[in-house]
Amino acid sequence: MSPHHASGKADLAVYIGNGSGGDISVLRLSGKGGTLSPIQRMRFPGVTEPGRSLPLALSPGREFLYAAMRGAPRGVATFRIDRSTGALSELGFAAMAESVAYIRTDLSGRFLFGASYDGNVVTVSPIGTNGVAQQVAQRVPTAPNAHGIMGDRSNRHVLATSLGGDVVYSFDFDQVAGTLTPPRTTALPKGTGPRHFIFDPAGKSVYLLGELDASVTVFDYDSEHGALNTKQVVTMLPVGFGGKPWGADIQITPDGRFLYASERNSSILASFAVEGDGKLRLMQHIPTETQPRGFGIDPTGRYLVAMGQSTDHATVYVIDESGGLTVTDRAIVGNSPDWVEMVELA
Template sequence: MSSHHPNGQADIAVYIGNGQSGDIHVLRLSVGDGKLSLVQRQPFPGLEEPGRSLPLALSPGREFLYAAMRGTPRGIASFSIDPSTGALSALGFAAMAESVAYIHTDRSGRFLFGASYDGNLVTVGPIGPDGMAQDVTQRVATAPHAHGIMSDPANRRVLATSLGGDLVYSFDFDHVGGALAQPRTTSLPKGTGPRHFVFDPNGRYLYLLGELDASITVFEYDAEKGTLHSKQSVSTLPAGFDGAAWGSDIHITPDGRFLYASERRSSALASFGVETDGRLRPLQNVPTETQPRGFGIDPTGRYLLALGQLTDHVTVYAIDGADGALSMTDRIAVGSGPDWVEMVELES
């Protein structure tokens, strides 16, 4: 079956990590109408106890998917991706001492980074030529509750967050040997709780989500020095919201024009227009699935998928290319406690 529609656009493979059921749902997103269909339910071999969440990461070439098991056994499962159907095949499992809340490959796909919220550290481990994640080779202590980690677009530095320390680390990265060194730190206002972050497509700006105040801090990123300079802070909370903030996830469209963030207590998605100087212009707050811990934007930038950690459903929204507005195209049940989504464009 061809994954191409008459307009020549390929369908999208969708991977949803279900933290409570401890499995991955593989879905197919039709780019023609924004509808989802089930391809595969991938259980974890030897899973004894699911974890609180199931973080996922893709290889840069989209051939491999990595999943961090936070339950028992702990570790990283590696899967190969069928380029035409999106179906997963298990490659193997690398045990870990730590529960990692976030994983990401470096830009070459040769190393996998982890951020351990419970262990207050970040990790690095090699990825074999066969695409399988290997045992961790470096652990670096951080201030409490490391929560996000990613290399910069040049792959020269690795940035990581400490939610409890209100810090962003910028490590020098040896991309040959895969080692972190000499971290600089950037402090945020006390009580921000830095969690996840994204770079704009040009690597000039970094957008950081605060879990504890649901803010987005806009930084100018100096790639030469690996330093951050704060430009703006905006709230993602809906007008009139007076509960305790609980920010969860942040993503930017591939063209860098629109940015979205999810907040769990208001169960809403905040959307922003991105100005030419990197600043954010608030657009709207859209009610979504209950407790949207994770969401994602497909590689073409046409659809946004939001997961309801408490509803066990995923909602698909079409993104309006003119103003970033979201309109629902589908909603289906997935596994229990969905909290992570990654997407790959399929071959025809």
């Protein structure tokens, strides 16, 4: 590991999925100054009709980027990442019967999970030895509007949300066959609208964002059984918020100390301190890009990048020791940006 890597000052490649644009903005984020410079605009292969979002996922080794087209052609494209420049090259495309709103690989990088909001299913696709995602091999019906899916640290359980059913599923995952088996379910209060969720780095807690009430539910996670036990529910809304809540995304720092959530109607990021027992303490509300659907924290935990679906811009914040956010740069990206992934460059 080179000295500048060890100090966390390596530059980063930033990949932003532009929903209405049907392309991926590739930028370089300076590890020293937190500034963005454009590298590439990668059009989704063969796109004829962009979708309303462009979900992205990285392979565990960060050699491949996967993108899900919700418009046409519907399916998942695979790109190789040049780890020295960050540039993408197209490797393949696999058509899908239903559009997926969220994708994530399993820990082995051999399978790609999808959650289909429109199709009310979760999917599993094998990933070839060449890194290319293949056609869907398994579909599991869910309650309406599946919206998030992710495996746990053991790679033996996979959680998924149904926004319309107010439920979180916990599937058993056969890592050899790549199959999900019928799940346990955890019901949430009606009108929560479970959307995205994140594990803490230790895998002991799960933080779930409610799109419809802008809540964050903290669960104790039993990794042996893939079971969730509700511990705390907090709101991300600012005091005096009078509109209709519209929660979007949730992320945690790699050290597990701070958690952030975005709300689209107030255009804020809510920041929380993570206490020793996994509970959350609200710290502040940070005004950000208008309609912040997606945001991300880089793998070193130094930067947070938030996109505005209504502004076509991304803002970079440096995360300080206390979890505070300070703007370091703002750049125009693509049309209706909604997803971001980041990779350290060699």
